[in-house]
Amino acid sequence: MQSDIDPRSLIGRKAFDLKGAKIGTVDEVYLDDATGEPEWAAVRTGLFGRDAFVPLEPSRVVDDALHVPYVRALIRDAPDFGVGRHLSPEQELQLYHHYGLALPAPDPPPPAGSPADEGLGTVNGSGG
Numbered sequence: 792m793q794s795d796i797d798p799r800s801l802i803g804r805k806a807f808d809l810k811g812a813k814i815g816t817v818d819e820v821y822l823d824d825a826t827g828e829p830e831w832a833a834v835r836t837g838l839f840g841r842d843a844f845v846p847l848e849p850s851r852v853v854d855d856a857l858h859v860p861y862v863r864a865l866i867r868d869a870p871d872f873g874v875g876r877h878l879s880p881e882q883e884l885q886l887y888h889h890y891g892l893a894l895p896a897p898d899p900p901p902p903a904g905s906p907a908d909e910g911l912g913t914v915n916g917s918g919g
Contacts (some may be wrong), residue, residue, distance in 0.1 A: 797841035797846075798822065806834045806845065806857040814863050818842050819832065822908060832857065833874045836867055843869045844878075844886050849883050 798820040806814050815835055819842070821831040824892060832850070833842035834857075843866050850859045870885045872878065878886075887894055 801829070801832060801852070804855060804857050804907040806832070806859060808866060809860050810862060812863050814843070814845075814859065814866050815840065817857055820847070821878055827899060831878065831883075832868070833889070834859075841871055842874045843867055844872065845869070846890055846892060852863070865890070 800866050801817045801820050804817045806817055808814050809898050815836040816834065818835045819833040821833070821844075822828060823830040829847050831844045832847055834845055836843050845859045845861070845866055850857055852858070852908075856865075869889050872882050872884065883892070886892075
């Protein structure tokens with residue numbers, strides 16, 4: 792996604808598919824646990840519809856709308872996890888598979904001699 796866009800500004804924007812068909816309105820934005828970068832948007836797909844998760848990379852904001860490079864049918868068939876809750880690593884993995892996206896690289900191991908290497912442990916987030 793364009794790095795100069797504030798993820799909060801996406802909420803309420805219209806979302807369009809690859810062919811320019813309206814798919815709905817951005818309801819929520821989910822950030823990656825590890826990086827804090829916006830990773831997924833939940834798009835309300837109709838008045839009585841549900842929220843479909845769409846990847847923000849490689850989506851783009853053009854003319855005040857979110858343009859998602861996938862067809863409407865694929866977006867509407869995305870796994871339904873509900874909104875307002877944290878995406879688990881398993882749910883995020885399902886979304887990566889659904890959209891045919893390459894999985895993100897795992898966090899590199901800590902350098903030798905770091906506190907994590909000495910058994911003190913660290914907390915690693917692994918997804919939106």
